[in-house]
Amino acid sequence: MSTDKRRKRPTRTDNDPVRVYKDGRISYWTGGRPGAGKRTLQRCRTVEEAEAVAVKLRVRLARIQGAAPEARTTLDQSFQAMLIWMRENNRPSGTISQYKSNWNKWVPADIGATRCIDVELRHWAAIFDHATKNDASKPTIKAVARTLNAFTTFAFERGYFDIAEPFGEPRARRSIVTRARNSAPDPSRHHNVTLEQCPTLADVEKFALAFEEHYPGYGYRLVMLALGTGMRINELLALRHDSINLRTGEVNVNAQLDRATAWPAARLPKGNKTRTALMWSAIAPIAATLIEDSLKRPETDPEHGWLFPRHRSTTSWADRAGYLAGRALSSCDWDWTFHWLRHAYASYSLAPKDAGGYGLDLKAVSEWLGHSRPSITQDMYVERHTNDVTRAQETTALLPGVTRSA
Numbered sequence: 001m002s003t004d005k006r007r008k009r010p011t012r013t014d015n016d017p018v019r020v021y022k023d024g025r026i027s028y029w030t031g032g033r034p035g036a037g038k039r040t041l042q043r044c045r046t047v048e049e050a051e052a053v054a055v056k057l058r059v060r061l062a063r064i065q066g067a068a069p070e071a072r073t074t075l076d077q078s079f080q081a082m083l084i085w086m087r088e089n090n091r092p093s094g095t096i097s098q099y100k101s102n103w104n105k106w107v108p109a110d111i112g113a114t115r116c117i118d119v120e121l122r123h124w125a126a127i128f129d130h131a132t133k134n135d136a137s138k139p140t141i142k143a144v145a146r147t148l149n150a151f152t153t154f155a156f157e158r159g160y161f162d163i164a165e166p167f168g169e170p171r172a173r174r175s176i177v178t179r180a181r182n183s184a185p186d187p188s189r190h191h192n193v194t195l196e197q198c199p200t201l202a203d204v205e206k207f208a209l210a211f212e213e214h215y216p217g218y219g220y221r222l223v224m225l226a227l228g229t230g231m232r233i234n235e236l237l238a239l240r241h242d243s244i245n246l247r248t249g250e251v252n253v254n255a256q257l258d259r260a261t262a263w264p265a266a267r268l269p270k271g272n273k274t275r276t277a278l279m280w281s282a283i284a285p286i287a288a289t290l291i292e293d294s295l296k297r298p299e300t301d302p303e304h305g306w307l308f309p310r311h312r313s314t315t316s317w318a319d320r321a322g323y324l325a326g327r328a329l330s331s332c333d334w335d336w337t338f339h340w341l342r343h344a345y346a347s348y349s350l351a352p353k354d355a356g357g358y359g360l361d362l363k364a365v366s367e368w369l370g371h372s373r374p375s376i377t378q379d380m381y382v383e384r385h386t387n388d389v390t391r392a393q394e395t396t397a398l399l400p401g402v403t404r405s406a
Contacts, residue, residue, distance in 0.1 A: 124167040225283060226338070231251070237318060259318045
C-alpha cells in the first residue's frame, strides 16, 4: 500500500476553461480550453462579480479557441500585412506613407503588441489618449482615426478580426475621437512669430556654413535660398533652371519632391496648390550661380537643369536632404529647424522698416507663402510698429491727399 499522502489534483471532467471559486477567485486557461495556453488567476470582490466576469471570459475564450491563425497575430503584424497588400496592389504611395507614419507615431508600442483577438474599446481609447497627451493637432486626430478605420476594414475582411467592430461599438469610438479633437490644439490658431524669435542673419550664416560641410558646393546656397524665398526644403529640391525669373525675382513653385517615391518623382506643393513666390533681390546673385551650375552639367546627365543635385542618394533625395539638414543642425548647435528659415522670410518681409524688416504688403506676402488667406499670415507674423502712437500722430497730421506746404 502506498504511503504517499500527497493530494492528487482532481481531473476536470468538463471542457469549461473558466472555474469560479467560492471566495471570488477565477482561474482560466488563456488558450480557450483546459490545458491550453497559460493558467491565469484573477480575484473579484464577490462570487456574483466573479460569475459575471466568468461569463464574459467564456465568450472571449470561445472566440480565441475557434479563431483563425491570423487572429492570433499582433496589431503591428496585421498592419504591416495591410501595407504590403497596398504596395502589391499599387495603392497611392502617399496614402501608404501617411498610414505608416500615423501608425508608427501615434499607436503606442504596447497597443501594437496586442493580439487581434484581444482587441477591445479600451485599446482604441488608449491610442487617442496617447495622441492627446502628446499634443496631436485636430487634423492629426482625424488622420489617425481614418488610418484605424481603414485598417479595421482590411483586417476584418482577411480574418485578422473575427468581428466587424473589434474596437467596440461605432458610437463609442466616434465619441472618443470627438473628445480628442475637441481637446487638440487648432493649427489655424498659430502662435505669433516675432523677429526676436527668428534667427538673425549671423545665425543663418552659421547654419549655412555647417550645411555646406555636409552638402559641399550647395549646402550654403540651399540655406540662403530658403531664407530669401520662404520655400520649404522639398520645394527647393524640386527647382529647375527655368523655375526662377532672375529679372523679376519670381519663383514658380509648382512641385515638391515626393518623399514616398524615388527621385525625381514630384507632387504638388502643400495644399495641392501651385503658387508664385518672390525672391529677395539680395539673394538673386546666389540663384544665378545655381542656375549657371545646373546648365553646365551635360544634357545626358539626369541632373542637368536641377538646381540642387543629389548628394550620396540614388533613390529618396528628399529624405537624404532632410538627414543632411539634421546633421548640419547638430554640428553647429543651431537653435532652430530648417523650417524656421521660412518663418524668418515671412517675418523680415512683413516687419516694418523701423523694426528691421522690409515692410512689404501683407496680402502679397501671404500669396508668396501660399497661405489660403491673409489672416493666417497676419496672425502668425505681423508685428506692431515701434512708437506707433507717435508715428500715427505724425502720419495723420494732414488730411488724406493734402500735401505739406513748403
